[in-house]
Amino acid sequence: MKTPLLLLATLLAPLSFSNAAEKPRLNLVVIQTDEHSFRTLGCYRALLPEDQAFVWGPGVKVDTPHLDWIAQHGAIATRFYATSPVCTPSRASMMTGRYPQNTGAIGNDLPMRDDMVTYAAILRDHGYATGYAGKWHLDGPGKPGWKPQRQFGFDDNRYMFNRGHWKKIIEAANGPRVGATDAQGEPNYNLAGADEKTFTTDFLADRTVEFIRQHRGRPFAYHVSIPDPHGPNTVRAPYDTMFDHLVFKKPQSALSPGDDLPAYAATLPGGANQRQMALYFGMVKCVDDNVGKIIHALREAGVLDHTVIVFTSDHGDLCGEHGRDNKGVPMETSARIPFLVHAPGLIKPGTVVPQSLGTVDFKPTILALLGLAGSRSDEGRDASALFTGTPAAKDWHDINFIRIGLGKQSGWFGAFTTRHKLVMAPGAPASFFDLERDPHEMRNLINGPEYRETIRRLAQELKAYATTRHDPLLESTAIQADLAWAMGSTSTYAPAKRDGSAREMGEDDEAGKGAGKAKGKGKGKAKK
16 A cells, blocks of 8 residues: 555656646747838848848948847748738738638738638637737728727737828827827828837837736737838938938849849839938838837746747838839739747747748748647648758748739739749739849749749649639639640740739838828839
C-alpha cells in the first residue's frame, strides 16, 4: 500500500507536469498601414542592391529603426503581395483568408459578406480579448462610419471607422470623431492643428497602448489600421518639414518607355514631386515612431516576449516608379507590400522569407503561429513553416495569385513566383517579367523563347486558380485566348482581340477627396 504522501505525489504528478508544460498563449498586435512603399523601410533597403534600395537617388531615404527592430528580432517576407492591390479587396482577403471575389468585397466600398469568418472571430472564440482601431473599409460606402454594427470578431471596435484618410481625431463625450470640419460641420482631411495627441497616426497608436495595458493579464489581439501614408500627403509638425532637404530624382523606371510594355505597365510622364515625396517620408517617419511607442508599451507591460507583432500594409504605392503614383497595377511597388513578423520562441531573429506570399495567406498563417486552426473555407495557405523553418517548408510550392477587377471586362490577374510573374488582362496583351534579370520591370518577355516552359507552367496554374476560385476574369474571351496560347505549343505570342478595358482598377480610392488636395507625388494631382 502506498503511503499517504506517496499517494498524494502520484495524484499530483500529472497535474504538475501539465502546468509546467503549459505556456502562456501568445498575444497578437497587427499594425497595418495604407498605400505603403516597401522601399521606405530600412530593413527592405538592406536586402536590395543600391539601385533598387535608393530609387529616388543615392542616400535618399527615411530611417525606420522601430520597424527594422521587428525584422531584426523576427522575420521579413521579401515577396509579400496584396492579393488585390486596392484597399477593400485586399483587406477582405487578409481578414478572411479568401480571395476577394469570394468575400463580397471584390472592389472598393463593397461590404464584406455577413458569413465571412475573420481571424479575429476565431481568436475571440478561443478566449482572446479582441479590438480594432482605424480604417476598416469593409462595411460599404459609409464615411467615416464609426463603430460599424457588424464587428466580425472585433469586440472592441469603438475606434474603428469605415472609410476616410482623416488627419485629426478627437475624443468627444459620445466617442471619437473627426477633428477637422468645414463650415457646414462636415468632416474633412485638413490637419486643423493636429498634434501628437490628435494626429490620426498618434491617436490610433495611443488607443493601441491603452488596449495593451487594459488586457495584459489575458490573451489579447488588437489590430490598428493607420490610414497613412495614403494621400493626401499631409503630416503634423515636425514631420512636415523633416525631409524638405532631400532632392528626389525620377526613379529609373520613369526614365524609359520600356520594351513592349502593356498599358498597365507602361511608363507615364510622371516622376517624383519634391514636396509631396518629402511629406510621404514624413508620414512614414511618424508611423515608425508610433510603432516604437507600441513596442515600448508591450515591453513595459511585460508581454513583449509572448506577443506576436505583425507589420504590413493593404497595398503599395508606386511613388513615381514607372512615372506613376498610387496602386492598382501588377508592378512591384504597387502590389508588393511590407510584411514583418516578431514571434518570440517561434521565429528565429533575422529570418528572411523569400517565397511569394499574399494577404490571402495571412489568416491561416497567423493562426497557425498562434497554435490555432483556420476555417474550412480558407483559400489561403498556411505559410507558418516558412517563418519557423520547420521541415514542411522544404515542400513549399512557390506560386501566388494576384488579381484586381470587378468582373470579366476590366482589371487583370497574374501568377507570381519569387522570380517570375505572368499577367493577363481583358483589355491589354499578356506580359511576363523576370524580376531577377529585370528588377525594374522594363521588359515584357512574353515572347522570350527561353521562358516558354515557365510561361506554360504558370498559365496552367493561373487557369487552375481561376477555375477553382471562381475568378470572373476567366470569362473574358481575350484571357481565354491568352491562356490557350500560353498553355499550348505555339512559340510566338500574338495578342487576341481584346474584349475589355485596359483601365486599371483602384488607382485612387479617396486620395484628396473631401480635402480638395491631391496626393500628386508624380503629377501634382490625384488620379481619378
